[in-house]
Structure formats: structure tokens, C-alpha cells
Amino acid sequence: MTQILFKDINKEGLHTMKVYEGLGGYQSLKKAFAQKPEEIVEAVKASGLRGRGGAGFPTGLKWSFLAKDVFPRYLCCNADESEPGTCKDRELLLKNPHLLIEGMILCSYACRIETGYIYFRGEFQDLSFIMDKALDEARAKGYLGKNILGSGFDLDIHTHLGAGAYICGEESALLNSLEGGRGEPRMKPPFPAVEGLYSKPTVINNVETLCAVPYIVSEGADKYAALGTEKSKGTKLVSVSGHVKKPGNYEIEMGTPTSELIYNLAGGIQNDNKLKAFIPGGSSVPMLPADKVDTPYDYESLAEAGTMLGSGALIVIDDSINIVEATLRLISFYMHESCGKCTPCREGTRWLHQIVERIMQNKGQLEYITRLEDICDNMAFKTFCPLADACVAPVVSSIKYFRADYEEYFKNVPAGAAS
Amino acid sequence: MQEYKFTEEQEKEISRILAKYPVKTSALLPLLTLVQRADRVVSPEAMVAISKKLDVSPAYVQSVMSFYTMYHTEKVGKYMILFCINISCQLNGCDKLLEHTARKLNIKVGETTSDEKFTLHREECLAACTEAPMMRVNDTYYGNLTEQRIDQILESLD
Amino acid sequence: MSDVTLTIDGKTVTVPKGTKVVDAAKQVEVDIPVFCYHEKIGPLGCCRMCLVEVEKMPKLMTACTMDVAPDMVVKTVGDKVEKAQKGVLEFTLLNHPLDCPVCDKGGECPLQDNTFKYGPPDTRMEFHRANNVKAAPLSPVITIDRERCIACQRCTAYSERIEQDRGLVMLNRGFHNEVNTFNNEPYDNRFSGNVIDICPVGALTNTDFRFKARTWDLENHDTLCANCGCNCNITLGTRLNEFMRIEARPNDAVDDGWICDKGRWGHHFMESKNKITAARENSVGKTEPTSFPNFPINAPAEQAAEKVIEIFKNIAEEHGPESIGFLGSPYATNEEGYLYQKLFRLLGTNNIDHKSYQDTPGLPIRHFDVEEIENSNIVLLIACDPTEELPILDLRIKKAVSRCGTKLLSLNDQDTALDKYAELKVKYKVGSEASAVDALAEGLARELGESIDFSSDLGPTGISDEDMKSLVEAVRSSMKICVVYNPAALSGDTSLRVKRLLSVIARIPTIECGAIPAAPATNAVGAVDMGLLPDFYPGGVPVSDSEKVKELWGENAPTKPGLSASEMIAKAKSGDLKALWIHRSNPVVDFPGGEQVVEALKNLDLLVVHDMLETETTQLAKIVLPSNGPGFDEGTTTNIGGRVQARRKALEANSIDDWKLIQVMLKKLGDESSYSRVAKVLNEISQKVPGYQEINSRFVGKQGCNREQVAGEEVSPGNVESAASSNGKLQLRVATYLFAHDKILDASSKLAYHFKPSSAFLNESDAGKIGVSNGDRVSISGNGTEMEAEVTIDNRCMEGGVVVPRISDEQGVNGLGNPDGSPAWVDIKKA
């Protein structure tokens, strides 16, 4: 399978300038500087690259939305990776920091940006140390700083650490956090492309998204676009975790069947149990039952199956557990991570948790299941940001596909025993 | 309230941090991190000192600080153990391992050992799901945990 | 700005671009429920109560965060919206306690109202509601109930965006978030009380009002705050003729919906033990107790007043009208001021004044209403400290700077809290304002190509040439400027120089300009307008304009200029002034001169004081008459923006209204006008006072209206007198402190925690010369008086000056000044 981001991922010393350059690193810069910035934006558009952070928004299009003629502009790389199940960015940052730097330089050149920040989640302190070293190396080589490679283009990139808040992965909350505020999401509009960091036009992209750019620039948009499906182009890193024998991050071509990921790359289900469910795109997307395991892994096919590609984290669940247990864990996550700014999310996540917990104590009433669905309906798409929608996804889908698992808890409860 | 003093080295680090940003308040999280790493706690005195450096109200500093889980108002141990309990780790048996760790340290989850060596916290996903179950001790990630491995790790820390 | 037309529930509405859907809906009487949205604070999007359906949008939208767009179609009713509203309310109420029966907000609670209108019929919450702290002090005057808080963030957003101290914040995250301060310290600033008004539930309540009355039992009176010249609009709640509480009553032209804490809690004087409730005769002064035979002691005030005015008339007849005088009040209503000047001019004298500084009626440029500050691109403060003097002006300026793109310039002798918002701050030496103002005027005149020489000299001011140049340039290049100056803080004839400066600005063709004379006293503008002046009749008619005077005031109206307040005091001392009548003023403490004022007043044959509280001055009076004062009185006042508004009666007093009492005396002197209601006095004002023609009680209505420009004479100040040599003395600047411990805020006041000890702010170099350091106690002496203070070295003023805030009536700082108002030089020594 074609490997772009992971081509040399296990090469010894890849994180150093020497090894990275030896493998052809930073070659794309010369090629880029020979073109007009707009041409790079066009190439990224033509490549079909879509945001790998979760929403799948076309990257080139996003870059072209920047408010015209307003400077300075900023680039923020979203390295907050906190979506349960997702750990692909961590592997890239740990092993190949220069790839990201190269991608950020290309993006900045294309968008006429002179300052970039990499926002790491606070727990990634180790990665930020690695990145700081890589940035120093890049500065020493003249890939960063003034008049890069004689192009007349200036850029510096800084690392910035969060401090423990999933919501800071949401792009506008990330900006607030980077400005030294509480990581509460911002009102949109204005969108970051118009008023972002310090109220200036800002590009925010996921680590993986930016890491795909050097390939597009050096190998050509066509070559990238030839990979994948009609609408989902290129390759995708997928973190496969849970009940699999060989959990890991795998780079696949878009459109590869999910079953291939689970049974082939990840070595199949642990203890040779039966697959029960899988969450294809990180904790925020609806789960699917085992019979959908052949769904091709790409944006459209997964959407058609009623879920999303999300951040590309495939969580595999076998039949050794009751789905409600996993669901409660996920609700608990969103309850913990709700910023508390808006009422339905702050109150709703906690209420869902209380109810599911009560069910699992065998103290619920059958009516609780419809109540859960109704509460989810009152939360979904009514909150300030999509965090509440994310909390609702596993609840609604688990009821949809695994109602029997809920009903398990009512089997021995005499009617009306709830307290 | 006593005045909080930054060390000379910290002052240098602060200047370096401030230079990264066009707007001072951006340095708020980095400064809180600086204090937390040095003191293992962010005291009200430190908040006041930071508020002065950045020209914001102390209430603002506290408001921001209290939003994030990595800052602590009570001193944590020399080793901060963040034990991931989210879904991938859950599926791989983290709950039992967490219990084991707590028992081993003779504290409850959320507590600090009496010698202030370890603090054990339950943590939401740390982005190492393919190595589940896992934990982070200070800056280091430890994956594919088993009871023995946990014992070894804890013993190796002094 | 261009307009946008859209449809809301089938109704078409056209509003300016940028309007939020929720506000557009109000215009067509469509009610969209909200919790977190507040028009003045701006959108937050927290509570999700305002969800509406918008055509072509897949999701429901929050009407409070959404700008109107052309041809937008909004639906605020229908199954989808109603389900969402019920859902949101269910979430909001999920952990809200059921203590409405004992909640102060009951009856006026948006949560109650919205639940009633839009909420679910019952709750599906079967778990224990979250417990949280109930009824904890957030400050000495505000109580917080954390259980009731719905985390709408209005209060914290207010702290961030309006009062801008960021003292009140959200702590923690998610379900655990709470409204709090740093380290549980009190939420303490000049505007803290507004959070009570904006809290949509009973989470933030007025500690003073807690459990006093149910809101529906209150009688609410729409009246004005009388604490400063802003004249903020308030609702004063009473029950059974007892004071209950004060709330803000939004008026965009005046207060923008906010009041300061002094306005909200500085009302205890109304129930003060020191209230004067009856007329009395003191055995003081040169006259024996029996010198007024048959003086009706303990009789109704009107009998006493009739008697004394007769005595005044006799004295005027015996010693000539120059031998009597009247010191009016900048705190009284226009009607009272107007009638009093009429009374004394009827007695043939122009010895009428109300202040210890120089001021004249009218402005050579437009008198800007306070709202114009937001529309000006430059605001220039001269000798102003709005934060302490006119607090609501402070909020308006902060709003203008932070949200309207206004730039602030400041020309002052001391640092103030607003300096951090200023684009340019130019500081002059204490006492050198005349030169500073002249230099600016001259610089601008030069830019105009006028060959004017005010012989200004920057030397004594300590201002650098560059700074003055930048100031001149900033003013010259402004498009619209609003000059705000405090005549009460200007020495000598500097207020005339400011007017000369204003006329220079007016001549710059590219500038739209206006000014706000911002003297702190409640009705300082009204007092000037009403002719409580020795040289002007009401409406700026000069006494020397005998034709006009006779036309308006009759053949016998005096046309000889009278004595100013300080001259009257001097003449009292010399014995030329025999009788003085003082209305609601306390010159012993509030005027410069201290002991000398006391001696002068003691030397009078007759001193009458008509006041509401016992003061140092009433102690010297032969006759004391009861005045009712704010809360009890009624009439109009004119605020610093020239807006005339109605101060309404909220409580019934035992004594006769001041205006009625004056009417009794007017009658006694043979005046034939009769006023059945106070509105009739206003009618007469509108006929007799140029500028007030349009003012009548109907027009004044709820929100007031602006009077016309009051005519001002072309002014020509003299040359600046060169300063006397200092001899190691420092020049004194008395600063205002909002929460001074005085007759209004006495020790029983809820705001007593704001009282401060006396301090002297010194420049580093002066402190060095005197040999004192921070915290040292010093004695300050001047004009034969001495007082103590604690030293703060902070360069609040430049070398050669000392700033002493007036923090209490006992402190005696005004006593250090000269009774004639000339610059006060003081000696400072370590105590």
C-alpha cells in the first residue's frame, strides 16, 4: 500500500535534520518558492486533501478563505490530539517532526503567513521538547527565519502547550487557549480565516493534514489525487485500538475496507472473540455493529453507513463486554471535558451519565431508554459547539444497534423498582 | 499574602516565552506551566505574580488556571501518574490495573502518597490508544501495561 | 449604516445592519426568551434559551448571536422551536433549587417567567439536585447563592466587558464552574451592584434588601440618583413609606443602564439620625436668643420661614441689599434654585452663588449629551477624574474606548484610573492649569494661522514641548471631539481659559466639537442655568444686560453684579455682609478656608441654614430650617450633559417641601405667582429661562430631554499670574474620592467598608527632600490649619505638588486652602 506519511516512519533517527534531509526532506521548499503562493493553494485544492482533524473540510478551500489583504496572518497547527482512540498525530510528532515543519512552511508560504504556532495538548510536553529541537535545527539550516532560502519569505514557528482540556482541540477554543484564555469555543462567525488568533486571519490545520502537504508539492497534486476514492483522496492514518491483536497506526489508501484494517493490519480480534461493534472515527462518531465491517474506510462510505470518518480512530469492541459499559465511559469523558459554557451540554452530559449509571446499577426503568433518546435529541445541534453532539453520538447509536444490551439491566428488575 | 519571587533562571525563561507572542496574555499558560513544574502547585501568590507580569487581574489568572486539569491548587507528588481510563484502555483492562496501582501505592485514586512521592490521577485519553493500557508519569508515556510492568516502573522511580 | 429587512413570524421588520435577531424581534413585538443575552453586554450564546428556526438553516440558531441578514425568514414558534425551548428550560432547571418561595428574585425572575411561558409542565429529574453554597457574601453588599446560579455568565461578562476590572470570573470547568473572585476575596469595585440587576435568577442579591419585602409588595418610583452630576436613572422601591432598595433604570442618554455602588447603597442618609425635621433657633452668633421676639420655635417651618424672610427684608432695608446674601446649592433641584434666586433678587440683591470656584453659564461650543462620548473619535479630559467624580462617566468612556474606537486624551495634574485607557496623557504641575490650557489653545490657534498670543508659557507646567505638540496634533486632527472638563478642579479663572480653548477648537473647520462641563455636584449645571450666580440671571442673562433683565424680571430687578461665595465670606468677616442664607450647602467643610469660614459665619448678624442634615454649618446658624432632600423631594435637575430630568418623590416627608417653603416666602414678599404643583414652577422656568423654553414636565417624561444651548458670553480671562515662590512648600491638589466618609455616607452606611484613611500622594523627589518614605505619617499645614496623613510615594503628581484625596468631613483638607480660592501652599513634615 502506498505510504506517504509513514514511508520512513521507523527509520532510525528520522527526527533529526540529518536523517530527514538524507531522505529527501525539505526538498519541496525550493519547488514551492519557485511558484506563486496562489499556485500552491491551487495545488492543494486540486489534490483533494481534506482536513484530518475531524471535520474533513477541503484544505485548499480553507486556505483560500483567508480575509483578503489583512496582515499579519497566523498558522496554528492543531496538535491537541485528544479524541479518545486517536494517537496518529502523536506518532508523527514523535518520529517525524520535520515533516510537520516542512508542511507548515509550505502552508505559510502559500497563505503569506509569517508566524506559526504548534498547539500541543499539555500532556505532550515530551513531544514539544522534540519539536523545539527540530525547530532549532530548521532555523540553523535557514528553513525558518528571515528570507528563507533567498525567497524573501520570512517565517518563524513556535511551540505552545495546553494544559489538559479536550475542548481546546476545537479550533476556536484552541485560539482562546493560545491567547491565554479559558478554552471555551468562540462564536462563529467570524470564522478564524477572517478573525482568528489575535483577531487576525488564521489557518488552523491538523498535524496530519499539514504533513500531507510536502508530498503534494513535491510529487504533484495529481499523484496525490490518484490515491483513494472519487471524493476521498489520498491516504489516511488510522489508529486501530481496542480489542485487536495488533493495535497500531496504519496508513491506508482511502476506501480500503474497514475489515482489512481490523482483520489484516491489526491482526484480528483479541482472543479470537467475535467482533461486536466498531467506532470508526474516534469516540465522537456513532458506532456501527459488526455487520457493517466491510464498509470502505472513506468519508462518503462511512457517512452512508450512518457514521463518520472523524479523526481516523478505529476502536474495535468484541462481544466480551456490554456496550453500555463502553457508552458510559464515553459519556463520562464528555461530561468531564464539557467546558460548561452552554447549558444543554453542561447539564445534559451529566444527566445522561446519571441515568446510564442508574441503569447499570439495575435500578432503572425501561422508560429510561426513550428518555435517553429524548435528552439526546434536546442536546444535539442545540449547543454552542459540537462537543455535545459528540457525546450524543455513542448514546444514540448504542441504543440503535444494541438496545438488547440496555435491556439486559432491566431483566431482573421488578417493575417500578426505580428509586 | 507573601510576594512570590521567580528565580533568575525562571525570569530568563519568562523573557524567552514572552518573546514568542505579540500579545502578553498568550504567555499565561506557559507561565502557569513553569510554576507548576517547579513548585508542583500553583499558589495564590504565584497567580498574583503572574497577573502582574501579564497585566491581567489575579481573578483572570485563577479563572484560566482552574479551567485546565494540569494545574493544581494542592501540591502534587514528585511523580504525577496520569492513568488513562478511556475507552481503548478500558477495553484492555485498565480499571483493574489502576486499582492495582492504587493498592500498590497505598492511596486512593486522586491522592498523593504521604511521602509526597506519587500522586495518582485517573486521566481521560492521553493519545496513546494503540499502546493501551497506558499511563503517563511526569513527561514519560508507558504503554502496554501489566501489573508486573507497573510494579517495575514504580520501583525504578526514585 | 445600511438597513436590513427580514421577516420574523410573518412580520416584516427593517433594522440597521449588525442588529441581532433577538433585538430585531423586539421591534415587532415578538418575544424571544433569553437568559444570557443582555443588550449592553453583548452576545454570549451560553444559555441556548433563544433558539429559533431560520429558513435554509439546518440547525436551530441562537437569536442572540445571530446578525440579521437580508430576506432572512425567522420562526420563533412551531413544534421544533417549542420542543427546543422546553428542552433547554429542563436543562436549566435540572439542578436549580426549588426555593422560589424564599427567593428575593421571586416575582421578577426571568427564570420563573420563562418557565411559566415556555417551560415543560413538570420535571423528569429524579436524582438529587447538586448541592452548592447558599447565601455566601460575595462582598459586604452582595450575596451569592451558588445553587441558584444558572451559569449564564452575564455577571462575569459584565465584569470583563463593562466594568473591565475582571474581578468577577468563572472558575473551574464544566458542571463545576462557578462565579467567583480571586481567592474568595470580596468582589469590590465601584460598579459591583449592577450584577444584581442583570442576574436573571436569584443568585446575586442585594444584601441590604434580602428578606425585607416581596418584590410585588414594593411601590416603585422612577427617580434620579442624587449622588453626582450624572443623574443616573433609578427605581426607588418603598414599602409603607419606608425605603427598600434602589435599582438601575436604564436610560441610554444618561447611564447606559448602569449605576455605581454609591448610587445603589449610598442612601442611608435618608434615614439618618442627623436629619433636620423641624425649624429651630440656635443660641449662637452675635445675636441673643431673644433678638427675634416672637420667633416661632417648634412651629411649622413655614411660619418660621415667613418670620425670617421678614427679618432679611428688614436688614436689606436697613443696611442696603448688599448686606444680605444667598448661598444656594448645587445639589438642589432646578425649581428650588430658581425660586430661591427669584426670592433674593426680589430682595434686591445679586449676592447669590452656589460654589467656591469660578464658573459661568453657557459654552462657546455645543453642550454635548453624555451619549456623544461614544460617537466622538476623541475625548479630551481636562482636570477630570471621572472614576471618582462622576463614576458612570467612567463606564461610558471605557465603553467608548474599548468598543466604539474612541481615543482618550487626558490633560491633568494627577494620575487617574482612566489613564490606562488613554492614548495620550499629558501631566502638568499642580496649580499650573491656566498655563497648560492656554498653551493648548495657543498651539491650536497657531495651527489655524491665527496670530493670537495668550502669552502662554510651558515653563511652570512641566510639560515637554513634544508632549504639548502631540496633544495639539491629536486635537487638531480629530474629526469629532468631546472635551470634558471639571470646573471645580480648576483654580482661579482657568474655567474661563477652557472656554477660550473651546472657542479656538470651534474655529477649526474640520472638527465637529462639543464639551461637557463635568463638575461633580448633582445639579451643578442646573445651578448655573438657574442663575445661582452673582453676575448672571437664569439662562445666562448677564446682570449687566439691564434691558433684558428688566424685560424678564421687572423694573426693580437688581442689575449690579453681586458678590461671589468667597467674596460673601470675606464680607461677612469684615462685617459688611450682615445676613446670609444657605440652602443645602456646608461651606465650613466643603469650601476652602476652614476656620476662616467659621469665623466669618460667626460674625454674621443672622445666618439661616436650610438643609436636610445637621452639618458643621447648621451648628453655626441662628435659624435652621428643614429641607427634605433626595428621596423626599421632587423637581428637575440638569445633568452634566445638559439633560433635564425629573427627580420624583418616593417617600413622604414630615416637613414641607423646599419649593413650597420658598413659595411661602415669595408670597410674604408680595410675589403674586402661585404654584399649585412643582410642575408649575417648571412652567415658569420654561418661560423665563433662555434655553429651557422647550422644557416642561410632559416633555421631561421618563427619560428626560436636553435643554437648548444656554447662551454664553465671549470670555476674556486675564494674564496668568506668576506663581508665588514656593519656599519649600508644596502646592495642594485636593482630589475627590467617591466613597468619602461624609454626611451622605456616614458610619452606618453599607459602604463604610470603602472608607479610607487620610493619605498624601507625593512625588519621589519631594518625598526625598522632605525625608519621608511610604507609610510615614506626616502633618500637612497651610492657611493656619493642620491635618495628618499617611504618605504614598507614587508620582501621582509632578514635583512641587501633593495630592490629598478628600476622604472624610473630619479630615479637614479643604481647611488648608485659602477662602478666596487662590492656590494653596502647604508645608509637609514628618509627624
Ligand SMILES: Cc1cc2nc3c(=O)[nH]c(=O)nc-3n(C[C@H](O)[C@H](O)[C@H](O)COP(=O)(O)O)c2cc1C
Ligand atoms: C470538540 C472538538 C475537539 C476537537 N479536537 C481536535 C483535535 O484534537 N485535533 C484536531 O486536529 N482537530 C480537532 N478538532 C477539529 C478542529 O476543530 C478543526 O476542525 C481542525 O483542527 C481543523 O483542521 P483540519 O481541517 O486540518 O482537520 C476538534 C473539534 C471539536 C469540535
Ligand code: SF4
Ligand atoms: S450569577 Fe447570575 S448572572 Fe452570574 S452566571 Fe449565575 S445566573 Fe448568570
Ligand code: FES
Ligand atoms: S440568550 Fe441566546 S444563548 Fe443565551
